Structure formats: structure tokens, C-alpha cells
Amino acid sequence: MGGQRHDGAGGGGPRDTQPPWRSPGPPHSRPNAYRDLDTSRSVNACIFCRIVSGEVPSSKVFEDDHVVAFMDIAAVTEGHFLVIPRKHVETLYGLDSILAGHLMAVTTRLAKAAKKALRCDGMNLYQANEAAGGQEVPHLHLHVIPRYKGDSFGIRYNPTKPPREKLDEKAAKIRGAL
Ligand code: AMP
Numbered sequence: 732m733g734g735q736r737h738d739g740a741g742g743g744g745p746r747d748t749q750p751p752w753r754s755p756g757p758p759h760s761r762p763n764a765y766r767d768l769d770t771s772r773s774v775n776a777c778i779f780c781r782i783v784s785g786e787v788p789s790s791k792v793f794e795d796d797h798v799v800a801f802m803d804i805a806a807v808t809e810g811h812f813l814v815i816p817r818k819h820v821e822t823l824y825g826l827d828s829i830l831a832g833h834l835m836a837v838t839t840r841l842a843k844a845a846k847k848a849l850r851c852d853g854m855n856l857y858q859a860n861e862a863a864g865g866q867e868v869p870h871l872h873l874h875v876i877p878r879y880k881g882d883s884f885g886i887r888y889n890p891t892k893p894p895r896e897k898l899d900e901k902a903a904k905i906r907g908a909l
């Protein structure tokens with residue numbers, strides 16, 4: 732999706748919860764090439780489960796008993812890859828802490844390897860949950876996006892300045908749900 736460059740400087744611009752690298756258009760108005768069937772409930776139809784099983788080809792970066800990493804078929808920068816759990820977990824909400832820890836450990840290791848191998852200038856991790864969060868493939872995945880000076884990757888956002896009371900209120904609300 733088109734958008735402003737994300738330079739980490741906290742600049743302005745319209746917020747957009749869609750994946751920042753998608754082509755312009757209203758949320759989810761585009762045909763979803765990745766869902767050939769209703770994948771949201773069916774593991775057999777899930778494109779990433781089919782990659783895990785080898786039924787669908789992929790360019791693998793890494794695999795172990797719990798995690799698989801492969802190149803993104805629509806790379807937004809050179810070297811963009813995905814890290815996924817082998818088991819079909821749809822979103823972050825369904826991830827247990829042991830698998831979450833392992834997924835993050837593997838991702839960190841792979842990000843370091845990518846930095847070394849690709850000599851990129853920077854690196855982003857991105858992870859989307861649910862349609863409103865911009866998730867298109869309903870099998871949990873972490874995007875590892877190598878960044879290069881002047882590349883076209885961007886995240887659009889529109890920072891606000893909530894008063895401290897509001898921040899405290901939201902923090903307390905989230906704490907209360909732990
Ligand atoms: P998201 O919008 O966060 O759900 O991202 C899904 C990602 O999966 C996109 O970046 C797609 O390009 C990628 N993708 C979909 N199908 C494949 C595939 N068969 N092999 C590799 N990457 C894929």
C-alpha cells in the first residue's frame with residue numbers, strides 16, 4: 732500500500748491500519764490472491780499450512796520442529812521474509828508464551844543473519860492481526876523487512892497527543908485485562 736516513508740521520526744501523515752506495502756484502495760477492497768478458499772477455519776486450505784507441508788513451493792530460509800521461515804512472494808524490499816509457527820495459529824491471540832518465545836528467538840537470529848548477509852541499512856518487524864489490523868493470510872506470521880536508504884516501504888500514521896490522564900486510563904484498562 733502506498734504511504735509515507737516510515738523514517739522513525741514520528742512524522743505526520745494519515746494513519747492506515749492496512750499493511751503499508753499494499754496497493755492503494757479502500758481496506759480489503761482488493762481481491763485477495765492469497766486466499767484461494769476460505770482459509771480462516773480450514774487448515775487444509777491455509778496457504779501457509781500448505782507451505783509448511785511442502786504442498787506449495789517456497790524459498791525456505793529456516794525450519795525447525797516448530798517454526799518455518801520463507802521468502803515473501805511479494806517482497807516489499809529485497810530480502811523480505813516471513814517467520815511462522817508450523818502449527819496453524821491464526822493470530823497473536825492464539826499463541827502460547829512458549830511458542831511466542833521461540834518464534835521471537837528464531838526471528839531475532841534470522842534478522843541478524845539477514846543484516847549480515849544483505850548489508851541492509853535497517854530492519855523492520857511487522858505483524859498483523861485480523862482484517863482491521865491488515866492481516867490477509869490468517870496464519871500467524873512475522874514479516875522481517877530489510878530496509879535500504881531510499882526504499883519505498885512506508886507506514887502511514889497520524890500521531891496524536893493524548894493527555895496523561897487518558898494514557899493512564901488506557902494503561903490501567905489494559906493492566907486490568909491481564
Ligand atoms: P499479511 O498482510 O500480514 O497477512 O501478509 C501476508 C503476506 O504473505 C504477504 O506479504 C504476501 O505477499 C505473503 N504471501 C502470500 N502467499 C504467499 C506465498 N505462497 N509464498 C510466500 N509469501 C506469500
Ligand code: ZN
Pocket residue numbers: 774777778779780781818819820869870
Ligand atoms: Zn495455516
